[in-house]
Amino acid sequence: MENIETGQLIKLTVNEQSKEIYVRNSETLLHTLREKLGLMGVKPGCYNGDCGSCTVLIDGIPINACHILSVEAVGYQIMTIEGLKDQTIPEEFIKNWAIQCGYCTPGFILNSYALVQNNPDADDAAIDEWLESNICRCTGYQEIKESVKNILNVKR
Amino acid sequence: MNSNNFSVVGKSVPRVDIADKASGRTKYTNDLSSPGMLHAKLHISDRAHAMIHSINLKKAWEVSGVRAIITGESFPFPVGPLLADRPPLALKKVRYFGEPIALVVADTEQQAKKAAMLIEVVYEDLPVVNSPSEALKSDTPLIHEDLGSYKVQVKGVYPVPNTNIANLTKIRKGNLEAGWKNSDVKIDSKVSFGPSDHAALETRSARAEIKPSGHVIVHTASQGPFYVRKLLSQFFHIKPGMITVHTPAVGGAFGGKGAVQLEFLAYLASRAVGGKLVNLQNSREEDLMASPVHIGLEARVKLGATQEGKLQAAEIEYLFDGGAYSDTGAGISKAAASDCTGPYSIENVYCDSYCMYTNHPYATSFRGFGHPELTFAIERAMDKLAEKLNMDPLELRLLNAIKPGDTTPTQVHLNASNIGDISACLLRMKEMLNWNPDTQIMKTEDGKIRAKGISCLWKTSSTPPNATAGAVLTFNTDGSVNLSCAAIEVGQGTKTVLAQILAEKMKMAMKDIHVKLEVNTHHDPHQWKTVASSTTYIAGRAVMAAADDAITQLKKIGAVALKCLPDDLEVGNSRVYVKDSPEYGVKITDLAVGYKYPDGNTVGGLVLGEGSYNVRHLTPLDPETGFGKPGPQWAVGVQAVEVEFNPEDFTYRVLKSATVLDAGKVINPQAAIGQMRGGMYMGLSWASRESFIFDGHGKILNPQLRTYDILRSSEIPEYLVDFVETPLVDGPYGARGMGEYGVIGMAGALGNALAKACGTDLYQLPLTHERIWGSMKGGGR
Ligand code: FES
Ligand code: FES
Numbered sequence: 001m002e003n004i005e006t007g008q009l010i011k012l013t014v015n016e017q018s019k020e021i022y023v024r025n026s027e028t029l030l031h032t033l034r035e036k037l038g039l040m041g042v043k044p045g046c047y048n049g050d051c052g053s054c055t056v057l058i059d060g061i062p063i064n065a066c067h068i069l070s071v072e073a074v075g076y077q078i079m080t081i082e083g084l085k086d087q088t089i090p091e092e093f094i095k096n097w098a099i100q101c102g103y104c105t106p107g108f109i110l111n112s113y114a115l116v117q118n119n120p121d122a123d124d125a126a127i128d129e130w131l132e133s134n135i136c137r138c139t140g141y142q143e144i145k146e147s148v149k150n151i152l153n154v155k156r
Numbered sequence: 157m158n159s160n161n162f163s164v165v166g167k168s169v170p171r172v173d174i175a176d177k178a179s180g181r182t183k184y185t186n187d188l189s190s191p192g193m194l195h196a197k198l199h200i201s202d203r204a205h206a207m208i209h210s211i212n213l214k215k216a217w218e219v220s221g222v223r224a225i226i227t228g229e230s231f232p233f234p235v236g237p238l239l240a241d242r243p244p245l246a247l248k249k250v251r252y253f254g255e256p257i258a259l260v261v262a263d264t265e266q267q268a269k270k271a272a273m274l275i276e277v278v279y280e281d282l283p284v285v286n287s288p289s290e291a292l293k294s295d296t297p298l299i300h301e302d303l304g305s306y307k308v309q310v311k312g313v314y315p316v317p318n319t320n321i322a323n324l325t326k327i328r329k330g331n332l333e334a335g336w337k338n339s340d341v342k343i344d345s346k347v348s349f350g351p352s353d354h355a356a357l358e359t360r361s362a363r364a365e366i367k368p369s370g371h372v373i374v375h376t377a378s379q380g381p382f383y384v385r386k387l388l389s390q391f392f393h394i395k396p397g398m399i400t401v402h403t404p405a406v407g408g409a410f411g412g413k414g415a416v417q418l419e420f421l422a423y424l425a426s427r428a429v430g431g432k433l434v435n436l437q438n439s440r441e442e443d444l445m446a447s448p449v450h451i452g453l454e455a456r457v458k459l460g461a462t463q464e465g466k467l468q469a470a471e472i473e474y475l476f477d478g479g480a481y482s483d484t485g486a487g488i489s490k491a492a493a494s495d496c497t498g499p500y501s502i503e504n505v506y507c508d509s510y511c512m513y514t515n516h517p518y519a520t521s522f523r524g525f526g527h528p529e530l531t532f533a534i535e536r537a538m539d540k541l542a543e544k545l546n547m548d549p550l551e552l553r554l555l556n557a558i559k560p561g562d563t564t565p566t567q568v569h570l571n572a573s574n575i576g577d578i579s580a581c582l583l584r585m586k587e588m589l590n591w592n593p594d595t596q597i598m599k600t601e602d603g604k605i606r607a608k609g610i611s612c613l614w615k616t617s618s619t620p621p622n623a624t625a626g627a628v629l630t631f632n633t634d635g636s637v638n639l640s641c642a643a644i645e646v647g648q649g650t651k652t653v654l655a656q657i658l659a660e661k662m663k664m665a666m667k668d669i670h671v672k673l674e675v676n677t678h679h680d681p682h683q684w685k686t687v688a689s690s691t692t693y694i695a696g697r698a699v700m701a702a703a704d705d706a707i708t709q710l711k712k713i714g715a716v717a718l719k720c721l722p723d724d725l726e727v728g729n730s731r732v733y734v735k736d737s738p739e740y741g742v743k744i745t746d747l748a749v750g751y752k753y754p755d756g757n758t759v760g761g762l763v764l765g766e767g768s769y770n771v772r773h774l775t776p777l778d779p780e781t782g783f784g785k786p787g788p789q790w791a792v793g794v795q796a797v798e799v800e801f802n803p804e805d806f807t808y809r810v811l812k813s814a815t816v817l818d819a820g821k822v823i824n825p826q827a828a829i830g831q832m833r834g835g836m837y838m839g840l841s842w843a844s845r846e847s848f849i850f851d852g853h854g855k856i857l858n859p860q861l862r863t864y865d866i867l868r869s870s871e872i873p874e875y876l877v878d879f880v881e882t883p884l885v886d887g888p889y890g891a892r893g894m895g896e897y898g899v900i901g902m903a904g905a906l907g908n909a910l911a912k913a914c915g916t917d918l919y920q921l922p923l924t925h926e927r928i929w930g931s932m933k934g935g936g937r
Contacts, residue, residue, distance in 0.1 A: 099178060106180035
């Protein structure tokens with residue numbers, strides 16, 4: 001059964017750098033970012049859109065990298081945790097003890113960053129809903145929510 | 157102990173691993189890239205109990221890039237930590253849905269996966285055993301026909317040949333008949349729940365390589381790299397010194413990564429391709445179904461008490477759902493027997509605790525090791541007893557709380573050090589939750605019912621009698637110190653706590669302590685495993701011993717430099733100085749790699765501190781009575797929840813969740829609070845909704861995080877946490893350990909609160925809205 005998978009050379013903009021990469025057409029962005037570009041801050045937890053640990057920002061919108069093909073990401077600004085320059089959220093996570101094993105952390109930080117950027121007036125209910133997409137199995141969520149609330153309160 | 161005397165212990169110093177984690181730069185097992193590495197994928201069973209008639213690999217071999225395919229025949233011997241009962245790949249028959257049958261090694265993960273999917277297995281179905289009580293019946297088919305021939309690996313595991321019993325632990329304390337005679341009030345209570353999962357966010361993964369020298373290198377997301385080494389050595393006959401196991405950061409474990417499974421497979425995969433490095437990572441579906449799970453239980457608890465509420469008798473049966481293989485399930489049933497009554501003083505106790513084989517996925521340790529499970533059974537029974545006695549549930553617990561002078565079910569004598577203070581925890585909880593008869597059930601204005609429920613908890617760490625840990629200290633030329641210790645950082649903060657213990661002992665600043673986060677069996681000192689909330693105690697004592705050793709050496713060289721006796725000296729603030737004139741001293745920087753005289757001559761060499769510790773005086777349990785000492789000490793606690801129940805639609809919300817724990821001295825309060833909150837969350841998630849859903853044939857219907865439902869951020873309660881600090885005399889600075897305890901009482905507290913709110917018995921987990929509706933209306937039956 002000689003069916004060779006088809007692929008192509010594409011150009012992705014990742015963390016403000018342009019990258020030329022050969023990808024399979026069926027390759028997810030999660031795979032490309034990790035295996036081809038070595039961006040291991042993009043964490044797989046389910047490969048199925050259920051856990052949010054692979055969250056990246058695409059033109060500022062949080063997207064599960066396991067749920068988008070690399071060929072679909074051409075032409076957009078892709079940001080991973082490695083490209084996050086604003087350290088406000090990571091510092092707040094540190095201050096609030098919102099990190100234990102750290103596996104969910106990149107996804108939560110990027111998701112929270114997108115919330116703060118896109119929805120600075122979010123009330124508690126909106127914060128809750130926004131964070132629903134991500135699973136943390138260690139902390140019990142309170143510290144993560146507090147971190148986000150603290151930042152939004154300062155901004156208000 | 158006066159915490160004011162400590163400079164680092166008892167302080168919420170930041171975690172040592174935090175900066176890298178916050179920037180996403182921490183490396184977990186599957187983040188290590190290695191060019192040329194091959195990839196393995198499993199073919200898993202879609203039957204729960206069947207003979208394997210044939211396996212057709214033809215189509216799989218046709219996929220390009222496939223380098224090897226192995227099946228059960230490639231290693232036809234059973235493995236297992238307590239009882240060797242599980243072939244790494246199914247042999248002749250499958251015993252659970254999801255059991256690995258074959259493994260494909262290919263150049264890429266995609267090729268391996270494609271080929272694995274093309275493997276064709278022809279089965280002959282066998283009757284499926286769906287529950288532990290069914291497994292116990294004499295006419296139920298045997299899951300392991302050869303149970304009698306399996307090798308028992310450790311003392312104290314008692315399988316019963318020609319049955320489905322993987323282990324039976326018996327407790328016989330006092331005289332049960334006399335106990336019943338003295339009892340004015342008796343209750344008979346049952347609970348049950350099926351298997352669920354750890355669902356750590358990082359799925360399990362392992363890599364193996366066999367060097368031409370014969371040296372085996374394994375990288376794995378494990379709580380016990382030395383344990384992996386031990387089992388690989390034992391079952392594949394490789395000398396331990398020829399095996400190196402490396403564990404980088406671990407993305408959550410909760411007991412599930414203490415089991416050895418993928419490591420065996422990765423080794424066999426590498427062997428099949430001439431020793432090349434092979435990677436095997438679970439998909440989420442495989443992690444839930446094929447890898448070991450959180451154990452289920454069916455329990456029956458009978459309690460007898462006097463009119464005043466003093467407990468007289470307990471007769472208990474625990475039927476654990478160990479699943480298809482015993483793994484640590486056999487140990488869980490033993491641990492549950494040891495602490496079978498919960499933290500109550502009862503003279504007459506009779507308990508049969510079984511680990512049963514069923515056709516469910518096999519169970520391994522889950523945070524709490526049998527205790528969250530037994531506690532649900534006991535605490536529901538205690539509430540029923542309180543109701544029958546017309547007593548406040550908290551007062552009933554206070555009256556019966558176990559204390560120094562009492563004995564445990566295995567007849568260990570308790571003293572002021574080896575057990576925490578349950579009564580103090582109860583009284584603190586009473587205050588914290590404003591617990592009084594009027595506030596236990598209240599109607600809200602909009603017709604909802606608010607109710608509170610409480611649970612006590614206790615646990616000793618059932619460690620093997622030789623559980624050990626070591627620590628090695630080396631010094632840098634800037635006077636800072638490196639700590640190497642095989643405790644695994646799974647998120648619980650162990651490396652931070654150990655660094656604090658070292659800083660306190662050396663009277664050094666935290667910034668001068670460097671803890672190696674990764675563990676490698678080749679250069680770190682031996683440690684049993686990072687489980688059982690035992691690391692602070694065992695590894696903490698090893699670190700203190702290593703610090704003592706380093707201090708002795710520093711004083712010895714310091715004495716030369718300072719022209720006095722070592723006894724005249726003290727170590728602190730990165731200096732060695734004369735006790736009675738501290739201004740006269742020498743910096744550790746100038747001693748750590750030898751003290752240099754002005755003329756260049758050097759004395760002393762390197763300062764290398766080493767220390768170890770192992771648990772003492774533990775004994776196996778007597779097979780007939782359970783008499784014996786299963787663990788060194790008992791941490792205790794009380795947990796409670798407040799729920800708001802809507803009788804209109806049977807839904808509820810948990811408003812508050814509280815823990816008061818006595819785990820001895822708290823080394824890092826903020827980290828400890830995080831452990832308690834995370835534990836409460838995990839316990840509530842399990843108790844309220846987590847469970848595998850099986851069809852009648854043992855097939856798992858919810859093998860994804862979308863359908864295996866976990867609590868999300870919007871559903872969490874307000875958490876309240878407090879500590880009582882009864883010191884463990886030989887614990888580091890009085891600490892006991894606490895990683896598991898936050899989970900233990902949650903199902904009991906939630907069940908008790910909801911039963912009160914609904915006015916009906918709730919005896920099954922998870923406590924879903926549908927199940928409550930069923931219990932109240934007889935619906936869904
Ligand atoms: S891995 Fe993408 S959402 Fe879980
Ligand atoms: S910190 Fe472990 S999953 Fe969130």
